[in-house]
Amino acid sequence: MGDYTLRNLRDVEDLAVKGGFSETQEARFPRAELGLETLGLSYQVVKPGKRHAFGHRHAEAEEVYVVLAGAGRCRLDDEIVDVRPLDALRVGPSVVRAFEAGAEPLELLVFSAYAPGDAELVSDFWND
DSSP states (O other): OOSOOOOOGGGSOOHHHHHTOTTTEEEEOOHHHHTOSSEEEEEEEEOTTOBOSSEEEESSOOEEEEEEEOOEEEEETTEEEEEOTTOEEEEOTTSOEEEEEOSSOEEEEEEEEOOTTOEEEETTOSOO
């Protein structure tokens, strides 16, 4: 057998349920299920008309967000950008970021280096 792992991301536990923010989003982190060693990956779904429950930034890890489906907006510090399917958005570590879905669910794949303890959560980020 080759050195690979196949998992369906919908079968990974939705940690938004455990974290108490499942009304706004899903958040699945398949690191263990895929046996990832240096890569961070998440599958996120922001529910229609909802926003991420909080913003966040990193000390060192940059991230790339790929929009799989839906459309919406991303707040990046004090700037807001529109996103649509197949947009790829690179975000530097120090930028606080959070997404908002439009009328349909906003599905995202997020890639980064695996950096435990590197994230800082920012509550009330949208403030409007």
